[in-house]
Amino acid sequence: MEQKNVRTRFAPSPTGFMHIGNLRTALYTYIIAKKYGGKFILRIEDTDRERYVDGAIDVIYDTLRACGLNWDEGPDIGGPVGPYIQSERMGIFKQYAEELVKMGKAYYCFCTKERMDKLHEEQRAKGLTNAYDRHCRNLSPDEVKRLLDAGTPYVIRQKVPLDGTTTFHDELYGDITVPNADLDDQILLKADGMPTYNFANVVDDHLMGITHVVRGNEYLSSAPKYNLLYEAFGWDVPCYIHVEHIMRDAAHKLSKRDGDAYFGDFVEAGYYIPAILNYIALLGWAPKGENEIFTLEQLTEEFDIHGLSKSPAIFDPVKMKAINAEWLRNLPHEKFKEAALPYIRKTCRSESVNLDALVKVLQPRAELLTDIPERVDFIDELREYSTDLYFNKKMKTTPETSLEALKAALAVFEGISEADWTPENVHDTLTAEAERLGVKAGWLLLPIRAALSGKLSTPGGGVELAVILGREETIARVKKGIEKLS
Ligand code: GLU
Numbered sequence: 001m002e003q004k005n006v007r008t009r010f011a012p013s014p015t016g017f018m019h020i021g022n023l024r025t026a027l028y029t030y031i032i033a034k035k036y037g038g039k040f041i042l043r044i045e046d047t048d049r050e051r052y053v054d055g056a057i058d059v060i061y062d063t064l065r066a067c068g069l070n071w072d073e074g075p076d077i078g079g080p081v082g083p084y085i086q087s088e089r090m091g092i093f094k095q096y097a098e099e100l101v102k103m104g105k106a107y108y109c110f111c112t113k114e115r116m117d118k119l120h121e122e123q124r125a126k127g128l129t130n131a132y133d134r135h136c137r138n139l140s141p142d143e144v145k146r147l148l149d150a151g152t153p154y155v156i157r158q159k160v161p162l163d164g165t166t167t168f169h170d171e172l173y174g175d176i177t178v179p180n181a182d183l184d185d186q187i188l189l190k191a192d193g194m195p196t197y198n199f200a201n202v203v204d205d206h207l208m209g210i211t212h213v214v215r216g217n218e219y220l221s222s223a224p225k226y227n228l229l230y231e232a233f234g235w236d237v238p239c240y241i242h243v244e245h246i247m248r249d250a251a252h253k254l255s256k257r258d259g260d261a262y263f264g265d266f267v268e269a270g271y272y273i274p275a276i277l278n279y280i281a282l283l284g285w286a287p288k289g290e291n292e293i294f295t296l297e298q299l300t301e302e303f304d305i306h307g308l309s310k311s312p313a314i315f316d317p318v319k320m321k322a323i324n325a326e327w328l329r330n331l332p333h334e335k336f337k338e339a340a341l342p343y344i345r346k347t348c349r350s351e352s353v354n355l356d357a358l359v360k361v362l363q364p365r366a367e368l369l370t371d372i373p374e375r376v377d378f379i380d381e382l383r384e385y386s387t388d389l390y391f392n393k394k395m396k397t398t399p400e401t402s403l404e405a406l407k408a409a410l411a412v413f414e415g416i417s418e419a420d421w422t423p424e425n426v427h428d429t430l431t432a433e434a435e436r437l438g439v440k441a442g443w444l445l446l447p448i449r450a451a452l453s454g455k456l457s458t459p460g461g462g463v464e465l466a467v468i469l470g471r472e473e474t475i476a477r478v479k480k481g482i483e484k485l486s
Contacts, residue, residue, distance in 0.1 A: 006038025008212045010064075010071070011201065013045045014056035018063040018263040020315075021216060021246050021254070024280045028243065029214045030069045031281075031303045041208060042074030044085045045201070047194040063263050067277050068296050081208045086200050093195035096203050096233075097156045097188050105232040106188055108154045109136040110147050131184045132157065156189040158199075158225060166224040171241045172310055178224045186225055198222055202229045210238050217242035241305060246283050247312045254315050270370030271320070272339055275327035279320045283313040293326055321367055328366040336363050343372035348379040357423065357467045361460035378453040379469065382477055385454035387484060395442040402447035403485040408433055409448050409462075410478045413471065421471045427463045451481030 010026040012018075033040035042064070046052055057075075064071065073079025083089055100106035109132070111119075120130045137159065139147075148154070160183045167177040188199035195203070205213060220242045230237045248254045254261045266276050274295060281299050282292060286307050294302060328336060337359045344358065358379075362372060390402035397405070412433050416425055430448075434441045448462030452469060466474045 003036045005209070006033055006036040006211050007041060007209045008033040008038065008214065009041040009043050009205070009208060009210050010069075011043045011045050011204075011215075012060050013048060013051065013197075014053060014060060015048075015051045016053050016056055017059055019261055020263055020266070020276075020280050020283075021261075023063065023067070023263050023277075024246070024283060025214055025216065025243065026064060026069055027067070027277060027281055027299075028241075028285070028303075028308075029212075031300050032212050032214065032305070033072075034300045035303060038211070039072040040069070041079070041210070042071035042084060043204060043208065044075055045197060046085060046087045047200055048197065049087075049192070049194065059264075066267075066273055067263075068274075086195070086204065089200075089204070090193060090195075092207070093189060093200055093203055094193060097195070097199065100158075100188070100229075100232060101156060103232060105159050105228075106156050107137055107159050107185075108139070108144050108148065109157045109185075109187075110139075110152050110154050111135055112153075132186075134185055137185065153191045155187045155191050157185045158188055158229065160185050160225065160228060166227055168223045168227040168237070169240065170220070170223070171239055171305055172308055173220070173242065176220075176223070183225055183228075186222075198225060199229070202226050202235075205238055206230070206233070206235045212239045212241065214241045214243060217244055241308065243284055244309060244312045247314050249314060250312075268370075270343070270368030270372075271324050272327050272331075272369065275324040276320075278327065279323045282323075283315065284309050293323065293330070325367040328369070329364060331363070333359065333363070336366070339369060340366070340372055343369045344376050346373040347377040348373075350380050352470050352473065353379050354468050354470060357464065358459070361464045361468070365459065375457075375459050378455050378458070382452075382454050382480065385450070389450040389454070389456060390447055390485070392442075392446050395440060395446050397443055397446050399485050401443065402450070403482065405439075405444045405447040406451055406478050406481045406485065408437060409444060410475065410482065413466070413475050413478060416471065418471050421467070423463060423467045426466050430463060447481070448478065452477050 008029045010029045012022055012026070030040045032038070042060075044057060044060070046057075061076065071077070073081070073084065075082075075084040078084075086093075097106060101108065111132075115135075116132075119133055123130050136157070161180045164180050165177050166180055166183070167175050169175050186198055187196050189195055201213075204210075223240060223242075227237060246254045263276065267273065277296060278292075278294050278299070281294065281303075285303065286309065287294070287302050288304070288307065328339070331339070333356075337355070340359055340362060341355075344355070344362075348358075358376065362375065366372070387399045390397060390399045409430070412429050413426075416429060430444060431441055434444045437444075445462035449458060449465055452458075452462065452465040452474060458465060460468065469477070
């Protein structure tokens with residue numbers, strides 16, 4: 001593979017939210033540029049005005065930035081080969097389309113919408129796929145001039161050779177040869193003067209010096225037509241890498257209807273952004289070794305185009321969650337705290353809570369960030385709970401033994417000063433008390449946990465909860481427990 005002056009581009013159409021298939025393309029594109037010391041270019045392909053969605057460009061910017069896929073050239077930061085928004089490049093496409101007409105590789109087509117609709121209807125009735133019947137391909141130059149002078153609306157179509165074959169090369173699929181007879185005289189320039197995607201991407205990839213094109217393999221069948229355009233202009237063809245679809249199962253593509261097919265949905269569902277990137281990198285690419293956990297930098301190191309798969313990737317929510325959990329568990333304390341804090345604050349606004357202690361107990365069992373609010377919802381306020389919480393078969397605790405335990409705990413807690421309220425002190429004094437009473441630590445700790453949380457499942461046990469809540473609140477809740485059990 002050519003690796004000099006690498007320039008790759010991510011060329012999204014602003015048609016809505018960022019599907020993870022698109023984000024995966026952006027990721028591979030970015031990685032290839034960075035791996036070879038090249039440039040990653042962002043180009044907005046907004047020539048299909050019917051599919052244009054307001055605000056979608058911002059979604060593209062925000063998503064790429066949030067993922068750390070920073071572009072070297074693009075609409076907002078400019079660059080040597082701008083503008084980077086296709087709708088601002090209209091004159092360029094018109095000029096190149098007309099040049100192709102002059103070279104005899106394209107032609108004006110004046111067919112009306114009515115004629116095309118009728119043609120397509122007839123084709124459908126015969127069970128044929130819709131294709132242009134080349135009605136205008138052989139109009140005489142005089143006829144073309146007359147129609148143009150009269151201001152007749154037109155499109156410009158590619159003049160595909162009627163026989164022979166066209167071969168193009170894909171880095172994964174190798175050489176692909178198709179009979180020209182199978183290729184349509186596709187539209188290059190539309191009646192509104194806008195180029196079609198199929199034309200604009202060729203012109204812009206050339207003018208922007210793009211060396212590698214990564215895209216979904218829905219474009220594979222159009223690639224021969226691009227090659228004919230490159231050939232007509234005498235331009236170098238970039239290295240193509242067509243990647244497979246992401247599937248829900250063997251038969252269905254992953255779509256919005258399955259829920260969670262969009263980047264923003266995963267963030268909302270509590271996935272950590274680097275973990276999302278990590279997982280989608282694995283959808284269609286296999287690392288050489290066993291390890292599957294990678295930062296963006298590590299992905300860039302490890303990535304190899306030949307590790308890309310030629311079969312569709314099946315999206316596996318269970319695996320994605322496992323990767324997210326592993327990411328969260330492995331984060332440095334401060335990083336995890338930063339990620340967890342907004343979720344903690346959804347249900348826990350208390351100023352006196354010991355955040356570091358809380359984060360420490362949350363991290364080892366974190367799977368999704370969105371699990372956090374429910375896990376910490378007992379901190380601000382102790383809700384009514386049933387005394388059933390005080391039964392524990394294993395520790396042989398009952399509401400009666402728990403009353404005794406809480407009384408002992410209260411004396412212990414009152415004996416620890418505010419300044420000495422550390423995890424070690426709380427732990428050691430409680431353990432000593434259990435020893436003195438000749439009971440198992442759990443006999444003492446389980447009732448404390450119940451009294452402090454009012455919940456069956458808590459992040460951390462009695463000691464951790466006491467430290468998280470602080471001395472004053474701990475004592476108040478133990479007293480409440482005693483009252484309840486008395
Ligand atoms: N605008 C096209 C899309 O969003 C880009 C395809 C390509 O990368 O060439 O699908």
